[in-house]
Amino acid sequence: MGRSSRLWGDDCRAFRPERWLDGHGRFVAMEAARYPVFHAGPRACLGKEMSYLQMKVVAAAVVRTFTVEVLPAASMDTPPEHEMAVTLKMKDGLRVRLKSRACAAS
Structure with missing residues (x-):
């Protein structure tokens, strides 16, 4: 899921840290289920x-x-x-x- 073009667009394999920033350079968090490194819901990583x-x-x-x-x-x-x-x-x-x-x- 971390490199899914359906979730992240055609440039999903590119290293683009700015994809997490808004137009003013501030960090914008994604929902936890979209980037499952720490999981989401009741089984979230402690x-x-x-x-x-x-x-x-x-x-x-x-x-x-x-x-x-x-x-x-x-x-x-x-x-x-x-x-x-x-x-x-x-x-x-x-x-x-x-x-x-x-x-x-x-």
Whole structure:
């Protein structure tokens, strides 16, 4: 469902974070059943709020300290594979290049 063109449009496989923003750059939440990572209803994940908090803290620390460039994948024809674990993660991770903002300012 996370890459369903019926739910997300023809560009469902594209990395477009702006799809979650309104015309003024503010985050717009989707209904939980549409993006089922944490499930919805009475079986919703108990750790959802904690994971969101952790994600925001880590993202803020990384963006404050580094510029982040996502490196192109070997092939964008197939979706990335996922590993089943306690948390769902991308197989082989997401390759990025980090550059210290302190070095960039110098």
